[in-house]
Amino acid sequence: MPSVPPVEYADAGPEVRAVYDDMMRTRGTDWINNFWKALAHHPPTLKRTWESVKEVMAPGTIDALTKEMVYLAVSATNNCEYCIASHTAAARRAGMTDAMLAELLAVVGMANETNRLASGYRVDVDERFKAAR
Amino acid sequence: MPSVPPVEYADAGPEVRAVYDDMMRTRGTDWINNFWKALAHHPPTLKRTWESVKEVMAPGTIDALTKEMVYLAVSATNNCEYCIASHTAAARRAGMTDAMLAELLAVVGMANETNRLASGYRVDVDERFKAAR
Amino acid sequence: MPSVPPVEYADAGPEVRAVYDDMMRTRGTDWINNFWKALAHHPPTLKRTWESVKEVMAPGTIDALTKEMVYLAVSATNNCEYCIASHTAAARRAGMTDAMLAELLAVVGMANETNRLASGYRVDVDERFKAAR
Amino acid sequence: MPSVPPVEYADAGPEVRAVYDDMMRTRGTDWINNFWKALAHHPPTLKRTWESVKEVMAPGTIDALTKEMVYLAVSATNNCEYCIASHTAAARRAGMTDAMLAELLAVVGMANETNRLASGYRVDVDERFKAAR
Amino acid sequence: MPSVPPVEYADAGPEVRAVYDDMMRTRGTDWINNFWKALAHHPPTLKRTWESVKEVMAPGTIDALTKEMVYLAVSATNNCEYCIASHTAAARRAGMTDAMLAELLAVVGMANETNRLASGYRVDVDERFKAAR
Amino acid sequence: MPSVPPVEYADAGPEVRAVYDDMMRTRGTDWINNFWKALAHHPPTLKRTWESVKEVMAPGTIDALTKEMVYLAVSATNNCEYCIASHTAAARRAGMTDAMLAELLAVVGMANETNRLASGYRVDVDERFKAAR
Numbered sequence: 001m002p003s004v005p006p007v008e009y010a011d012a013g014p015e016v017r018a019v020y021d022d023m024m025r026t027r028g029t030d031w032i033n034n035f036w037k038a039l040a041h042h043p044p045t046l047k048r049t050w051e052s053v054k055e056v057m058a059p060g061t062i063d064a065l066t067k068e069m070v071y072l073a074v075s076a077t078n079n080c081e082y083c084i085a086s087h088t089a090a091a092r093r094a095g096m097t098d099a100m101l102a103e104l105l106a107v108v109g110m111a112n113e114t115n116r117l118a119s120g121y122r123v124d125v126d127e128r129f130k131a132a133r
Numbered sequence: 134m135p136s137v138p139p140v141e142y143a144d145a146g147p148e149v150r151a152v153y154d155d156m157m158r159t160r161g162t163d164w165i166n167n168f169w170k171a172l173a174h175h176p177p178t179l180k181r182t183w184e185s186v187k188e189v190m191a192p193g194t195i196d197a198l199t200k201e202m203v204y205l206a207v208s209a210t211n212n213c214e215y216c217i218a219s220h221t222a223a224a225r226r227a228g229m230t231d232a233m234l235a236e237l238l239a240v241v242g243m244a245n246e247t248n249r250l251a252s253g254y255r256v257d258v259d260e261r262f263k264a265a266r
Numbered sequence: 267m268p269s270v271p272p273v274e275y276a277d278a279g280p281e282v283r284a285v286y287d288d289m290m291r292t293r294g295t296d297w298i299n300n301f302w303k304a305l306a307h308h309p310p311t312l313k314r315t316w317e318s319v320k321e322v323m324a325p326g327t328i329d330a331l332t333k334e335m336v337y338l339a340v341s342a343t344n345n346c347e348y349c350i351a352s353h354t355a356a357a358r359r360a361g362m363t364d365a366m367l368a369e370l371l372a373v374v375g376m377a378n379e380t381n382r383l384a385s386g387y388r389v390d391v392d393e394r395f396k397a398a399r
Numbered sequence: 400m401p402s403v404p405p406v407e408y409a410d411a412g413p414e415v416r417a418v419y420d421d422m423m424r425t426r427g428t429d430w431i432n433n434f435w436k437a438l439a440h441h442p443p444t445l446k447r448t449w450e451s452v453k454e455v456m457a458p459g460t461i462d463a464l465t466k467e468m469v470y471l472a473v474s475a476t477n478n479c480e481y482c483i484a485s486h487t488a489a490a491r492r493a494g495m496t497d498a499m500l501a502e503l504l505a506v507v508g509m510a511n512e513t514n515r516l517a518s519g520y521r522v523d524v525d526e527r528f529k530a531a532r
Numbered sequence: 533m534p535s536v537p538p539v540e541y542a543d544a545g546p547e548v549r550a551v552y553d554d555m556m557r558t559r560g561t562d563w564i565n566n567f568w569k570a571l572a573h574h575p576p577t578l579k580r581t582w583e584s585v586k587e588v589m590a591p592g593t594i595d596a597l598t599k600e601m602v603y604l605a606v607s608a609t610n611n612c613e614y615c616i617a618s619h620t621a622a623a624r625r626a627g628m629t630d631a632m633l634a635e636l637l638a639v640v641g642m643a644n645e646t647n648r649l650a651s652g653y654r655v656d657v658d659e660r661f662k663a664a665r
Numbered sequence: 666m667p668s669v670p671p672v673e674y675a676d677a678g679p680e681v682r683a684v685y686d687d688m689m690r691t692r693g694t695d696w697i698n699n700f701w702k703a704l705a706h707h708p709p710t711l712k713r714t715w716e717s718v719k720e721v722m723a724p725g726t727i728d729a730l731t732k733e734m735v736y737l738a739v740s741a742t743n744n745c746e747y748c749i750a751s752h753t754a755a756a757r758r759a760g761m762t763d764a765m766l767a768e769l770l771a772v773v774g775m776a777n778e779t780n781r782l783a784s785g786y787r788v789d790v791d792e793r794f795k796a797a798r
Binding site: 001002003004031033034035038039045049052053056057060061062066067069070071073074075077078080081082083085086087088089092097099100103104106107108110111112113114115117118119120121122123124125126128129130133 | 134135136137164166167168171172178182185186189190193194195199200202203204206207208210211213214215216218219220221222225230232233236237239240241243244245246247248250251252253254255256257258259261262263266
């Protein structure tokens with residue numbers, strides 16, 4: 001059970017409804033997932049978080065599918081069950097195939113392994129990497 | 134100072150040299166970075182890790198640049214200084230621009246934020262996400 | 267199912283009962299939560315952990331409610347389901363309202379975001395911050 | 400060296416200067432720390448992040464000092480060197496004493512310990528905690 | 533529900549069956565756990581991961597039981613529910629008693645606590661530790 | 666620079682000196698490392714942490730070397746620079762060879778990899794693992 005009661009559309013005030021409406025319009029969907037219904041308990045957090053997500057996830061020099069896969073990579077690294085579930089769904093909607101999921105998670109696993117090898121051996125950063133921008 | 138002395142090419146045995154040679158050939162470079170010189174202290178780890186990285190990072194259904202950006206996203210999430218430095222360099226070599234770096238880190242930051250909001254509010258996974266593959 | 271059978275009061279030896287009694291007295295409650303029943307399988311861990319928690323969480327220059335909110339902030343960052351559940355309950359008992367929970371998690375989310383931006387961009391620590399105590 | 404060149408006030412465009420000005424005015428300071436100079440390379444990230452931080456860190460039902468201490472608690476948990484340095488400084492400016500720092504870090508340490516005991520023992524969430532809001 | 537359908541032995545192709553057979557032979561068991569059935573969806577990941585695990589977990593200068601306990605220590609630190617469950621079972625098969633589990637988790641908890649105290653206080657690495665190999 | 670001035674033996678009060686003396690006697694050394702000098706700023710934290718570490722790290726059903734290696738495994742997973750340095754030194758004093766360090770870090774790396782594969786694929790815990798104690 002979530003820490004605050006989820007806010008359903010029917011019970012929402014105008015500030016929350018405006019965010020829900022924009023969310024469904026932007027995504028082309030007709031429902032709101034539980035994450036946002038929890039945030040809606042505190043409308044400023046709902047509005048700020050949604051506007052930030054909308055801005056950050058919009059296609060730019062990186063396309064929408066790649067952004068969703070990066071989101072999933074971070075969520076798998078942090079072991080966030082809700083986020084893995086929701087961003088796997090989002091990445092699939094954006095075009096991620098089973099093979100792409102497998103390759104993505106292989107990279108995530110490998111990065112998590114070599115991160116600890118580098119830290120555990122206390123490897124010095126190469127001068128060339130320090131200088132590089 | 135690293136926990137084990139780095140193994141330079143000149144001092145390496147044939148097993149380590151074979152890996153170093155394959156690494157430089159595969160990457161089209163003429164030097165070995167400190168991470169591998171530390172692993173070389175234990176040749177089976179060097180060989181296994183390199184072969185795994187080579188297999189995982191090869192372009193497949195996900196291209197090489199995207200894979201490097203995912204590697205960087207994981208390393209930034211884990212706050213691994215060496216890995217952030219080396220994979221920023223690798224991603225730039227593969228074509229990542231300043232604008233792409235900025236968009237990538239914006240997604241990484243946002244994912245780390247919403248991961249904690251989802252966990253902190255104990256949000257239930259939506260039935261649609263559970264069912265989705 | 268936990269990795270060890272929980273130790274109920276009725277089945278506990280005198281060393282465990284003494285800790286349980288002190289815990290209920292200190293907290294003004296009449297039950298023991300599952301965390302302690304697991305630790306009770308190894309009485310020295312139960313006793314040491316309880317005495318440490320009791321000392322650390324006692325009001326001092328920081329009040330009890332703030333300490334509980336910090337505990338929850340750490341648990342949300344680590345994504346520990348049990349700990350989020352138990353410390354949300356503890357913070358509420360100490361006076362945390364829905365609005366405070368929302369503000370707390372907003373700070374936790376923001377800190378987790380900017381932590382990765384600072385690491386990902388490899389930002390140098392400002393001289394003024396190094397010098398500051 | 401950071402991954403992008405820091406943007407100094409003298410070299411900044413009007414969009415970045417507007418954020419820098421608001422930041423110094425809000426904080427009552429006359430300098431910009433390195434974190435923001437890195438973000439300024441991508442003005443939309445600078446603007447969005449600053450506005451979010453300003454909103455989230457403003458005193459509300461939780462006071463400014465407590466919010467800074469929570470920020471520091473998260474940064475210590477994530478082991479983010481830059482963030483620990485900058486938010487220790489910010490918390491001290493807001494009134495954190497040495498004794499408060501010690502008590503804060505004691506809670507952070509204890510929470511990180513018991514988080515792993517709860518996870519490691521696979522403790523079931525108590526029914527009372529599930530039901531509680 | 534996992535993100536990909538688990539691959540059962542009866543439905544597996546020869547490449548996957550070869551790995552499953554080697555796994556059961558190496559472990560002296562007659563079943564495959566869900567982790568591998570998920571990886572089997574992408575046979576190269578299954579094969580590479582199994583061969584790496586088999587090599588890394590084989591007794592060497594560190595015995596098999598100690599290696600399993602280290603695996604469990606990492607999994608508890610990362611709060612990975614599946615991994616804690618599977619490696620608790622593996623460690624028990626290798627000889628870990630209840631008392632050993634309790635001592636192991638006590639070390640894991642303590643290390644997670646002092647890690648944050650060291651980071652939070654920004655403790656300088658002692659010269660003797662820098663020099664030591 | 667640490668967040669609080671380190672407390673040297675010569676400047677320490679009797680409560681801190683008593684801990685320092687016990688620490689040097691227990692370890693058979695004649696110096697105090699920086700971690701404890703930072704904690705000494707808050708004597709109750711120094712005393713509580715030292716007594717906990719002494720109890721937890723004493724040989725029991727798990728020997729002292731294994732405990733030090735587990736401490737190092739956790740510290741590498743958390744990427745705590747100070748802790749990796751100090752516990753590598755401690756493990757070496759307790760008998761860890763270069764080969765053992767290499768095998769230890771290989772297990773740590775592998776566990777961090779498979780932890781993310783298990784989470785990322787949302788693998789269901791096998792019934793046999795749930796039932797097992």
